[in-house]
Amino acid sequence: MPEAVPTRPRSLRRPARTPAGLATGLVLALVSSGCAGWGGGPGGSGPDSINVLMVNNPQMVDLQRLTAAHFTAETGITVNFTVLPENDVRDKISQEFSSQAGQYDVATLSNFEIPIYANSGWVAPLDDYVAADPAFDQADILPPMTTSLSGADGRLYGEPFYGESSFLMYRTDVLAAEGIEMPARPTWPEVADIAARVDGAEPGMAGICLRGQPGWGQLIAPLTTVVNTFGGTWFTKDWQAEVNGEGFTEATQFYVDLVREHGETGAPQAGFTECLNNLIQGNAAMWYDATSAAGSLEAADSPVKGKIGYVAAPVVETEHSGWLYTWAWSIQQASTNKDDAWRFISWASSKEYEGLVGNELGWSRVPAGKRASTYTIEAYLAEASAFARPTLDAISTADPLNPGVQPRPAPGIQFVDIPEFPDLGTRVSQEVSSAIAGRSTVEEALDRGQQLAQDVAERYQERSG
Structure with a gap:
């Protein structure tokens, strides 16, 4: 029998704070809203608030729906989402991260951008956070995902939200x-x-x-x-x-x-x-x-x-x-809210979040393809039995x-x-x-x-x- 998947996220503690990167330059006003994902520019993240820039794929829209009632309720951290189509979000992320404006703390990046951004010093390494947060269980992340989200220096710069081969x-x-x-x-x-x-x-x-x-x-x-x-x-x-x-x-x-x-x-x-x-x-x-x-x-x-x-x-x-592809989370080096940003990432890419989606929205909507444990959940396998094993084998x-x-x-x-x-x-x-x-x-x-x-x-x- 697979391990039971809780419907509520675990208590998330703050890892030790790391120094923030240097913020420089200006960025164009970007659409943002804490609820619907559309509207005016972000009000600027502060204590117990982070700004997240992400692609408008269905799995991200589900995340947006669940965040306030679960992550914010559990941690007290408000998440202000900016949600844009893929081409638009890539352009906005490139502008924001290359200028290190610091307006957004977290963004969805793929395994194409993350190594490039890491080598440019635009995203923060996550190794210390992972080490201080053993409940996240990095070993459960499929190894090719970890490899593809690392920089030339061998450090980890992203955590997958979902993946594919x-x-x-x-x-x-x-x-x-x-x-x-x-x-x-x-x-x-x-x-x-x-x-x-x-x-x-x-x-x-x-x-x-x-x-x-x-x-x-x-x-x-x-x-x-x-x-x-x-x-x-x-x-x-x-x-x-x-x-x-x-x-x-x-x-x-x-x-x-x-x-x-x-x-x-x-x-x-x-x-x-x-x-x-x-x-x-x-x-x-x-x-x-x-x-x-x-x-x-x-x-x-x-x-x-x-x-x-x-x-x-x-x-x-x-x-x-x-092939190998993932939409993943990275923290902008210029963010002054790295601790809260990691707490969001560790929840959004967690086993517990997958269980939350499965129980509240349906197991066919779980953002799979990143964790080995996903493929031991009986409820998920019941929905995905035809393709779960071939998918896991392809990614692995x-x-x-x-x-x-x-x-x-x-x-x-x-x-x-x-x-x-x-x-x-x-x-x-x-x-x-x-x-x-x-x-x-x-x-x-x-x-x-x-x-x-x-x-x-x-x-x-x-x-x-």
């Missing part, structure tokens, strides 16, 4: 009707063969859905995992660009051919949402993408609930190939420091963790999406991408030389 989702009934058995650990050639066999198995059904929409967080995320397992890389350890190298080219040609021959209609415009809808509506037999999609596929009102199988991300040369085997067959100059699985990557990845994705649309060849797309990557590589070669 990637896996292959497929219609078990469609494959069974065709006499096909999905391997538990498929290779990409096996997936391509299955896609060809089930293409058109039902009217309007594509063999597979793969993202083709431009964007470093759209097409480039799954494509880079394919590049990794085919033996390619964006950059070698000594910052040589390899975008038109053999492994990168072979992987991209495979990806483009697969989606053109057996993929969804409108693939050059298809991202996560479009592929999710395709699988739900019966327009695709398979989909390789984020583990977080499973909750929607298994929702009570989903027409494919109970019809989807989940297996490991396909591989070629590597043992695993799933993700290796952000060694995702391919050769050493890398920077961490990251579906991205390269350098500030230049969003622009580089987006521009290369536009070229590859054009190849998916048939407006150019893969060779032409990657030759242009290589020029862009070489420009980035030269900057790092100069710094290291």
Whole structure:
């Protein structure tokens, strides 16, 4: 029997206060409200009050609803939330943290930003807080999450709120009707063969859905995992660009051919949402993408609930190939309320908070993918039995420091963790999406991408030389 999960958070004590970082500069007025998340700028956090800037994803909205009645009631700390769409919140966080204005104490950052911000001195290390708060149980956080939220100095700078990896989702009934058995650990050639066999198995059904929409967080995320397992890389350890190298080219040609021959209609415009809808509506037999999609596929009102199988991300040369992503909490170095900020983070990322969500809002809404203990809770497993184990396996085997067959100059699985990557990845994705649309060849797309990557590589070669 799993350990019982309390419905109320534990008593949170204050760790020893650490020195605040230096606050400099000004920041634009940002929307904020202590209740609804919208309105005027923050009034400035003070004693027993913190300002939190976060993305407006459903899990964060749930957190906002529960904070006053539970965290504030327990600790006396008021939390003033600013809640914005993803693109907007990234811009605001970048402005706030780069200027060290100190207007916000806590922000949601991903495992892409946190190592970069840590190396820039914009976020505060959390090691001392973790050491002084053993009830938080850092050892329960999945190790790849801890690794991906650490800086080059090895210190911890973020705590995950929820996380994801990637896996292959497929219609078990469609494959069974065709006499096909999905391997538990498929290779990409096996997936391509299955896609060809089930293409058109039902009217309007594509063999597979793969993202083709431009964007470093759209097409480039799954494509880079394919590049990794085919033996390619964006950059070698000594910052040589390899975008038109053999492994990168072979992987991209495979990806483009697969989606053109057996993929969804409108693939050059298809991202996560479009592929999710395709699988739900019966327009695709398979989909390789984020583990977080499973909750929607298994929702009570989903027409494919109970019809989807989940297996490991396909591989070629590597043992695993799933990506790693998390929305996490970090404390601004300039915050003068670091102790209260940690108390909020330690509650929001705690086992107790997951139990609170499960008992008050439903176990399907638990922000999972960060703690091993989540996958021992019977009530959660009852809701997530179809995908819980594959999700845990995918996250647990993700290796952000060694995702391919050769050493890398920077961490990251579906991205390269350098500030230049969003622009580089987006521009290369536009070229590859054009190849998916048939407006150019893969060779032409990657030759242009290589020029862009070489420009980035030269900057790092100069710094290291």
